Amino acid sequence: MTREELSRNIFRKRSFLCTGLDTDIERLPVSLDRDIRGMVNFNTDIIRCTADLSVAYKINTAFYEQYGARGWEAMAETLDLIPGDCLAIADAKRGDIGNTSSMYARAFFDELRFDAITVAPYMGEDSLRPFLEFEDKWVICLALTSNPGSADFQMLESQGKRLYEHVIETVCRWGNPNNLMFVTGATQAAHLEHIRTIIPEHFLLVPGVGAQGGDLHEVAGAALNDSGGLLVNASRSILYASRDEDYTEAARAEAMRLQREMDIALRQEGY
Amino acid sequence: MTREELSRNIFRKRSFLCTGLDTDIERLPVSLDRDIRGMVNFNTDIIRCTADLSVAYKINTAFYEQYGARGWEAMAETLDLIPGDCLAIADAKRGDIGNTSSMYARAFFDELRFDAITVAPYMGEDSLRPFLEFEDKWVICLALTSNPGSADFQMLESQGKRLYEHVIETVCRWGNPNNLMFVTGATQAAHLEHIRTIIPEHFLLVPGVGAQGGDLHEVAGAALNDSGGLLVNASRSILYASRDEDYTEAARAEAMRLQREMDIALRQEGY
Numbered sequence: 001m002t003r004e005e006l007s008r009n010i011f012r013k014r015s016f017l018c019t020g021l022d023t024d025i026e027r028l029p030v031s032l033d034r035d036i037r038g039m040v041n042f043n044t045d046i047i048r049c050t051a052d053l054s055v056a057y058k059i060n061t062a063f064y065e066q067y068g069a070r071g072w073e074a075m076a077e078t079l080d081l082i083p084g085d086c087l088a089i090a091d092a093k094r095g096d097i098g099n100t101s102s103m104y105a106r107a108f109f110d111e112l113r114f115d116a117i118t119v120a121p122y123m124g125e126d127s128l129r130p131f132l133e134f135e136d137k138w139v140i141c142l143a144l145t146s147n148p149g150s151a152d153f154q155m156l157e158s159q160g161k162r163l164y165e166h167v168i169e170t171v172c173r174w175g176n177p178n179n180l181m182f183v184t185g186a187t188q189a190a191h192l193e194h195i196r197t198i199i200p201e202h203f204l205l206v207p208g209v210g211a212q213g214g215d216l217h218e219v220a221g222a223a224l225n226d227s228g229g230l231l232v233n234a235s236r237s238i239l240y241a242s243r244d245e246d247y248t249e250a251a252r253a254e255a256m257r258l259q260r261e262m263d264i265a266l267r268q269e270g271y
Numbered sequence: 272m273t274r275e276e277l278s279r280n281i282f283r284k285r286s287f288l289c290t291g292l293d294t295d296i297e298r299l300p301v302s303l304d305r306d307i308r309g310m311v312n313f314n315t316d317i318i319r320c321t322a323d324l325s326v327a328y329k330i331n332t333a334f335y336e337q338y339g340a341r342g343w344e345a346m347a348e349t350l351d352l353i354p355g356d357c358l359a360i361a362d363a364k365r366g367d368i369g370n371t372s373s374m375y376a377r378a379f380f381d382e383l384r385f386d387a388i389t390v391a392p393y394m395g396e397d398s399l400r401p402f403l404e405f406e407d408k409w410v411i412c413l414a415l416t417s418n419p420g421s422a423d424f425q426m427l428e429s430q431g432k433r434l435y436e437h438v439i440e441t442v443c444r445w446g447n448p449n450n451l452m453f454v455t456g457a458t459q460a461a462h463l464e465h466i467r468t469i470i471p472e473h474f475l476l477v478p479g480v481g482a483q484g485g486d487l488h489e490v491a492g493a494a495l496n497d498s499g500g501l502l503v504n505a506s507r508s509i510l511y512a513s514r515d516e517d518y519t520e521a522a523r524a525e526a527m528r529l530q531r532e533m534d535i536a537l538r539q540e541g542y
Contacts, residue, residue, distance in 0.1 A: 095364060100334075101333075103333035122425065148395070153392060157429055
């Protein structure tokens with residue numbers, strides 16, 4: 001999916017919602033089987049009841065890999081359910097030496113046909129390049145994450161800049177706003193405005209609204225730009241809105257609540 | 272596997288060789304089928320002809336994941352072939368927020384029963400803790416890698432120390448020499464002696480000898496300690512020593528050449 005298509009979907013749907021499919025078998029609704037089949041059935045229901053409200057789906061690969069080969073099949077099946085007007089993101093956080101990163105790129109872009117993958121920057125240029133070589137695919141690089149541990153290394157200061165700023169500035173030389181996004185946590189809203197001054201054009205993928213405590217309007221105010229430029233991920237608040245028979249209604253209600261807030265935020269920012 | 276057991280195997284086998292199973296279907300010997308079955312058959316042969324010379328095997332997960340569910344099955348089958356006196360390492364370079372890292376830890380330690388996993392430190396403490404909570408399992412944290420891109424961020428200086436030094440010092444607070452190793456590339460031999468002054472006791476996993484150009488004796492001189500404290504990985508030089516009928520003999524000859532050099536290095540260092 002190109003940047004123009006993603007942008008068009010955001011303004012048409014009045015939403016920058018990325019629904020995260022961090023599907024945990026232990027937390028499935030009581031009416032579903034607690035197994036891989038139940039997991040895929042649940043994903044089917046969640047995608048169906050949120051597709052018109054979402055512009056992206058993010059599959060957290062860990063939740064599938066933990067079940068080995070059957071989990072990979074469930075991931076592939078789930079990927080096939082994601083509609084064409086939604087960006088399909090593999091939240092895999094990969095990064096390895098060049099020839100190994102090439103393997104990962106093929107796994108996620110050719111074998112599984114994801115539109116985008118999250119990557120970790122620690123190993124530098126040759127670890128990211130292979131992902132950037134695929135046409136119409138996206139690399140989403142970790143910059144400033146939403147978890148407590150983000151303070152351990154990402155905030156280290158070197159030559160007057162934090163490590164996350166070095167990451168953004170350096171990785172930007174290897175890609176461009178049409179194939180490169182950054183992960184910047186919603187719990188770091190104070191830094192988001194600063195990040196926007198470094199990269200006014202790039203899309204930001206922002207986790208941490210909802211369960212992790214980030215504020216949607218603060219994020220939108222700091223990060224929206226004239227191509228949208230923002231995907232806000234919500235996972236647990238949508239997936240586990242209810243464990244009863246009404247789980248699709250409850251999930252849809254939460255996704256709709258977020259979409260309406262996003263519509264308001266878009267208008268407030270003049271879009 | 273405990274540190275004592277690993278140490279005992281090193282001194283008994285007179286080897287600190289980790290054989291890397293970065294098995295590429297395109298590079299299989301001509302006599303084998305170019306498919307997943309051929310991949311597992313090749314791994315079976317390689318493990319059989321190098322088991323007495325190796326103290327560890329490292330499975331590079333990317334080479335298997337690229338084939339989806341069938342690849343995961345091949346990885347599980349290969350893992351089952353690794354003898355009990357060799358450390359089984361998943362070279363997966365994972366790292367995510369706490370609840371997701373827990374999933375990965377379960378996937379690699381419970382579902383697949385690896386002894387060790389490589390992890391990326393960028394996301395900090397809560398991304399590594401879940402792996403460290405497993406008894407008799409090992410976390411192998413990226414510190415200073417062997418690839419060209421290692422210079423991009425790992426060498427950034429902050430408060431008089433490189434990022435990789437911050438990583439080593441900080442991560443050491445979360446684990447101990449019995450459950451934590453570090454990846455330090457053989458192409459960085461000049462830094463290895465310095466790393467040994469920071470962590471005299473921890474095991475180091477050193478890739479980059481052979482295909483990537485690192486020198487075995489330099490590495491051994493800088494890194495060996497009285498529990499061994501060192502695993503040197505070789506992948507391509509062993510796996511692809513020959514593509515002809517003699518591939519097991521050629522692979523064994525290369526592994527034996529390395530083991531003999533390791534024996535000499537151990538004696539030179541007084542072990």
